[in-house]
Amino acid sequence: MVVHAEQMAEDAPLVSLDANALEAAHVLADRRLPALVVTDVDGSPHSILPASQVVRFLVPGYVQDDPSLARVMSESMADRAGEKLGRKRVRDVLPVERSELAAVNHDDTIIEVAAIMARLRCPLVAVMRDGRLIGVITASRLLELSLPNR
Template structure:
């Protein structure tokens, strides 16, 4: 089985997309992440949902998770405030990991190897440098467990 057989249409955002709208897209569709494109529409990064969550949690709580217990649940009410006015670019880490991309004619084993090596929940499928779809880890598992 090749990537062209299993790649799916998937929401894409660009680096300058609104961060709050990207987070809503992730939440509304329960996506593991989003492919981020540059101004030319070429994939440049994967924005995992976990990275958006990380952006929302204060650094001091990330450093010492025991402090999370002292934060009130009303902190969740301010999630939109933290993302408001930000772009997707600001959610991406400065030291971005290698982009999880595969070729349209790669096998599912090759896709699995890329995802495993990069610890990424999805891979962008390219043909002639253009995005033709996305393969998620859950789709890959579905096929592998048949």
């Protein structure tokens, strides 16, 4: 039996480009999501915001370049990073270079979905039908459906 993307799709919260970045981070954390679909002003999918990108925004560039510096960061510096996120919009934490939207058609197969995820290195894809978002597929959902039973 062939499984199509619309059969794998799950509901997921959406965030707009102009939503508060800290609130979006709370949605990611509270729901333990790997990513969120970010919508444009007209409500159409614009991009995917991986949780790892939010984490990256929280860590100063010089610490990313030299992780040993993380040992000397105080907890108050981490708190300030959270405050910094609260002053930003979702559009501010997206990667500077906009990549291709990780989206699949509603009738794509598991392997087609996996190919998009792998090529774009994205933990979540938007499932589209007639230009509308009908759900998302996470990498963990894809693995659940494609791995053989134990």
